[in-house]
Amino acid sequence: SQKIEQNSEALNIQEGKTATLTCNYTNYSPAYLQWYRQDPGRGPVFLLLIRENEKEKRKERLKVTFDTTLKQSLFHITASQPADSATYLCALLMYSGGGADGLTFGKGTHLIIQP
Amino acid sequence: NAGVTQTPKFQVLKTGQSMTLQCAQDMNHEYMSWYRQDPGMGLRLIHYSVGAGITDQGEVPNGYNVSRSTTEDFPLRLLSAAPSQTSVYFCASSYSGQGAWEAFFGQGTRLTVV
Numbered sequence: 001s002q003k004i005e006q007n008s009e010a011l012n013i014q015e016g017k018t019a020t021l022t023c024n025y026t027n028y029s030p031a032y033l034q035w036y037r038q039d040p041g042r043g044p045v046f047l048l049l050i051r052e053n054e055k056e057k058r059k060e061r062l063k064v065t066f067d068t069t070l071k072q073s074l075f076h077i078t079a080s081q082p083a084d085s086a087t088y089l090c091a092l093l094m095y096s097g098g099g100a101d102g103l104t105f106g107k108g109t110h111l112i113i114q115p
Numbered sequence: 116n117a118g119v120t121q122t123p124k125f126q127v128l129k130t131g132q133s134m135t136l137q138c139a140q141d142m143n144h145e146y147m148s149w150y151r152q153d154p155g156m157g158l159r160l161i162h163y164s165v166g167a168g169i170t171d172q173g174e175v176p177n178g179y180n181v182s183r184s185t186t187e188d189f190p191l192r193l194l195s196a197a198p199s200q201t202s203v204y205f206c207a208s209s210y211s212g213q214g215a216w217e218a219f220f221g222q223g224t225r226l227t228v229v
Binding site: 032034036041042043044045046049089091093102103104105106107108 | 160163205219
């Protein structure tokens with residue numbers, strides 16, 4: 001089965017710096033890789049997705065890269081702010097012969113932006 | 116447009132009791148799923164449905180039943196609650212537009228089994 005590893009349980013970054021989060025996966029490459037944000041007591045919220053044939057995707061201060069050779073995605077938040085503090089989840093969309101089998105999530109990285 | 120609505124938000128059950136967690140979406144998404152989230156374990160898929168009348172098992176289906184009689188509703192039934200089912204449960208719906216499967220999550224149900 002697919003295994004997803006996110007680089008650390010917690011990451012402390014100083015405000016204004018770039019935060020970089022890592023998502024590594026085993027086995028076969030997914031068609032899509034997604035990133036979600038989760039705040040305490042809330043459900044995850046979709047941020048970005050990147051397709052297997054894309055190298056990079058940007059949205060405002062967010063950037064995602066996807067390296068199918070390394071089986072890795074990097075998630076960057078530039079000019080980080082305390083409001084960016086949250087848990088960030090990486091998710092892979094799995095397909096089988098019958099179609100989409102659902103999203104497999106990593107355990108998440110708890111990002112803390114310190115003023 | 117309410118998105119994905121889960122009820123109840125909190126629930127305490129005694130071991131052996133049964134209950135149904137409700138999930139409804141108003142976005143006409145064909146795909147719906149249930150996850151449980153435990154500390155240190157991340158989100159794990161319980162059951163999912165690719166359309167009305169079609170359901171399938173995810174990673175951790177034991178002790179749970181689902182049905183999908185309409186596009187909007189996807190209830191999760193706990194047959195005989197056990198302390199190991201203490202968790203936060205999330206329902207999600209997705210659409211396959213351009214194959215992206217962006218998931219929209221409910222606010223979660225915090226379940227405690229004593």
